[in-house]
Amino acid sequence: MSQIRLEQLRDQLATQEVQGFLVPRCDEYQNEYVPAADERLAWLTDFTGSAGLAMVTGKAAALFVDGRYTLQAADQIGEQQISQQSLTPADIAAWAIATLGEGDKLGYDPKLHTEPGLKLLRESCAKGGIELVALDSNPIDAIWQDRPATPSGLAVPHPLQYTGEESTSKRQRIGAGLAENRAGALLLPNPEVCAWLFNFRGNDIPHLPVALSMGILYADGSAALYLHKSAADAALRDHLGEGVTLLHDKQALFAHAKERGVKAVQCDPLLSNLWSLQQIEAQGMSVVRAADPVVLTKACKNPVELDGARTAHIRDGVAVCEFLADLPQHIDGNTFGEMQAVHLLRAKREATDGFSDDSFDSISGYGPNGAHCHYRVSEESSLTMEPKGIYLIDSGGQYPDGTTDVTRTLAMGEVPASAKEHFTRVLKGHIALGTLRFPEGTNGEHIDAFARKSLWDAGLDYAHGTGHGVGSFLSVHEGPQRIGKAASGVALREGMILSNEPGFYLTGEYGIRIENLVFVKKSERFEGFLEFEDLTLVPIDLSLVEPSLLTEQETEWLNNYHALVRDTLTPLVSDKTRAWLEHSTRAI
Incomplete structure (x- = not known):
C-alpha cells in the first residue's frame, strides 16, 4: 500500500x-x-x-x-x-x-x-x-482519499479555581511587555498558548486538552482569536468578553491586525509556522522575531496551579497504586500482556474524580520491549507478561487541576543481580537530582550530570533527556524548561514543573526508568537558591533495590519518600491496596 x-x-x-x-x-x-x-x-x-x-x-x-x-x-x-x-x-x-x-x-x-x-x-x-x-x-x-476531518470540538471555559488568574489580567500583563520589542501585537501561534492565555480547554487533540486555535494579542490586552465556528458557543463568548474578537478564518487574524494599525508583530520563530510569517508580511507588517513571552510565563505555575498539581497527583497516585496492587494477580503467563496492562491502568484512572484523558500514550514495556525507551505498545507487539523479568510502565493522566506523568519499573519475579545494580544506580541518580539545591539562574543542562553520575561511574548512560517541563492541564511535554545534555539556555525558575527521570536500557533484556514530577521552589535554607519538591506519590519497587549500593542519606530519602506516600494515600485506597501499600513502602 x-x-x-x-x-x-x-x-x-x-x-x-x-x-x-x-x-x-x-x-x-x-x-x-x-x-x-x-x-x-x-x-x-x-x-x-x-x-x-x-x-x-x-x-x-x-x-x-x-x-x-x-x-x-x-x-x-x-x-x-x-x-x-x-x-x-x-x-x-x-x-x-x-x-x-x-x-x-x-x-x-x-x-x-x-x-x-x-x-x-x-x-x-x-x-x-x-x-x-x-x-x-x-x-x-x-x-489521501479517506483523510479524517479536522476536529472542531467545543472550547470550554477553564474556571478561575484552576487557573488562579483571569484571562484579562494575563493578557494585559503580557501585552504590556510588547513595547520592549517595539511590537504592536504578538502572534499566538498554537492552541496551547491560546488555551492558557484565554483560560479555556478543549478536546481536539489526543492527550492535549485544547481546541484548535491561534490568535493575535495587542499591547492593550485586547485580542483577536481564531476558533472554528462550532467551537465557540454562548458560554465561551461570554467568558472571553468584549476585549476578544472571535474570528473563524485564520487569514482574517492578520487582516484584523492590519486594520488595528499594527506595524510590527512579534513572533516566536520556533513556534510559528512559515505560513503565518508570510501572512504578516503580505499585510505590509513587519515580523519581530523574539521568544514568545506566554511560554515562559505559563511555565511558572502560580500558587493555585501548584495546589492543583498536588491534589491531582494525590488522586492519580491512588489510581496507580490500585493498578500496581492489582497487577500481580493478572500475570499468568498466558493471556495478560502489555496492552492489557494499559487497559487496566486506564480503568483505574477512569474511576478517579476529574479524569479527562491519558496525558500521553502509555509506555508499557515488558522484558526486551522495555529496552525501547519510547516504546509504543500495539496489539501486534504486545508481549505476554510472566511472573519473571522486568516490566516498565510510563503513564500519566489529565485532570482539570493538573497533568501527571509517572514511570515505575517492576520486578515481576526473580531478577539477576546486575538488574538490581542497574536499577539502584538509576535510583541514586533520581535521588541526587531530586535533592539538589542550586543557585538561581541555573539551567537544566547545568544539573543533568547529577542524575547520570552513578551510571557514568559504571560506564553506563541513557540516550534520552532527564527532565521535561509539564503543563497545568495542558501538555505533558511543556517548554521552555528541560533537563538534559543539550543546552536549553533556560534557567529553572520558581513554579516550574519538571520530570526527574533517569533510566538505563539493556537492549534485548529490559528497560529501567524511575520518574517523578517535581516543582521548583525557593530554598528554605539559603537565600538565592532553588530546590525541588516531589509531586508524584507512587512507591518505588524495593525488590529491585540493592541497599548496599545506597548511602545513608539515600536510604533516608527513600524511607522518607515512602513514608510520605504511605501517610498520604493510605486513607484513600481500597483495603487490598492498603495492605500492598504498607508492604511496598516499608523502611529498609
Missing part, C-alpha cells in the same frame, strides 16, 4: 513541478500530538512515532528518526522502499543533496515548518543548486 502511495505522491510532485517533498510529523501548530487528519507521515510510511520526517523524491524515499525511534522505525517501514536515516539537520541536508540534482526544487508545506527548522536545509541545498519551494497546497492531501 505504501509503495502505491509513494507513486501517487510522486505524480502530485510532477504536477506541482517539484522534484522532492518534505513530510514532517506535525500539524500547522507544531503540536507534539496531532489530530488524525494531520498524521500524514504515518499515512505515507506507517511510522507512528511522535517525531520524524520523510523526504520523497522521484527515485528515492527516506524516513529520518532520532535515537528514540530507530528500532520502531525499522519495524514499521519493514520492506518498503524507504531508507532509514538519522534525524539531524546535517543528515537531512546530506541526503537531499545526494538524492536531488542541481536545478531541482524541494517542495514543502509552509504551514508545517518553522523558519529555523528549514534554515540549515535551505542553506545547504542552495550550495548544491537545489531550491526549497513553498507549495500552495499539500500534495498528500490531494491523494
Whole structure:
C-alpha cells in the first residue's frame, strides 16, 4: 500500500513541478500530538512515532528518526522502499543533496515548518543548486482519499479555581511587555498558548486538552482569536468578553491586525509556522522575531496551579497504586500482556474524580520491549507478561487541576543481580537530582550530570533527556524548561514543573526508568537558591533495590519518600491496596 502511495505522491510532485517533498510529523501548530487528519507521515510510511520526517523524491524515499525511534522505525517501514536515516539537520541536508540534482526544487508545506527548522536545509541545498519551494497546497492531501476531518470540538471555559488568574489580567500583563520589542501585537501561534492565555480547554487533540486555535494579542490586552465556528458557543463568548474578537478564518487574524494599525508583530520563530510569517508580511507588517513571552510565563505555575498539581497527583497516585496492587494477580503467563496492562491502568484512572484523558500514550514495556525507551505498545507487539523479568510502565493522566506523568519499573519475579545494580544506580541518580539545591539562574543542562553520575561511574548512560517541563492541564511535554545534555539556555525558575527521570536500557533484556514530577521552589535554607519538591506519590519497587549500593542519606530519602506516600494515600485506597501499600513502602 505504501509503495502505491509513494507513486501517487510522486505524480502530485510532477504536477506541482517539484522534484522532492518534505513530510514532517506535525500539524500547522507544531503540536507534539496531532489530530488524525494531520498524521500524514504515518499515512505515507506507517511510522507512528511522535517525531520524524520523510523526504520523497522521484527515485528515492527516506524516513529520518532520532535515537528514540530507530528500532520502531525499522519495524514499521519493514520492506518498503524507504531508507532509514538519522534525524539531524546535517543528515537531512546530506541526503537531499545526494538524492536531488542541481536545478531541482524541494517542495514543502509552509504551514508545517518553522523558519529555523528549514534554515540549515535551505542553506545547504542552495550550495548544491537545489531550491526549497513553498507549495500552495499539500500534495498528500490531494491523494489521501479517506483523510479524517479536522476536529472542531467545543472550547470550554477553564474556571478561575484552576487557573488562579483571569484571562484579562494575563493578557494585559503580557501585552504590556510588547513595547520592549517595539511590537504592536504578538502572534499566538498554537492552541496551547491560546488555551492558557484565554483560560479555556478543549478536546481536539489526543492527550492535549485544547481546541484548535491561534490568535493575535495587542499591547492593550485586547485580542483577536481564531476558533472554528462550532467551537465557540454562548458560554465561551461570554467568558472571553468584549476585549476578544472571535474570528473563524485564520487569514482574517492578520487582516484584523492590519486594520488595528499594527506595524510590527512579534513572533516566536520556533513556534510559528512559515505560513503565518508570510501572512504578516503580505499585510505590509513587519515580523519581530523574539521568544514568545506566554511560554515562559505559563511555565511558572502560580500558587493555585501548584495546589492543583498536588491534589491531582494525590488522586492519580491512588489510581496507580490500585493498578500496581492489582497487577500481580493478572500475570499468568498466558493471556495478560502489555496492552492489557494499559487497559487496566486506564480503568483505574477512569474511576478517579476529574479524569479527562491519558496525558500521553502509555509506555508499557515488558522484558526486551522495555529496552525501547519510547516504546509504543500495539496489539501486534504486545508481549505476554510472566511472573519473571522486568516490566516498565510510563503513564500519566489529565485532570482539570493538573497533568501527571509517572514511570515505575517492576520486578515481576526473580531478577539477576546486575538488574538490581542497574536499577539502584538509576535510583541514586533520581535521588541526587531530586535533592539538589542550586543557585538561581541555573539551567537544566547545568544539573543533568547529577542524575547520570552513578551510571557514568559504571560506564553506563541513557540516550534520552532527564527532565521535561509539564503543563497545568495542558501538555505533558511543556517548554521552555528541560533537563538534559543539550543546552536549553533556560534557567529553572520558581513554579516550574519538571520530570526527574533517569533510566538505563539493556537492549534485548529490559528497560529501567524511575520518574517523578517535581516543582521548583525557593530554598528554605539559603537565600538565592532553588530546590525541588516531589509531586508524584507512587512507591518505588524495593525488590529491585540493592541497599548496599545506597548511602545513608539515600536510604533516608527513600524511607522518607515512602513514608510520605504511605501517610498520604493510605486513607484513600481500597483495603487490598492498603495492605500492598504498607508492604511496598516499608523502611529498609
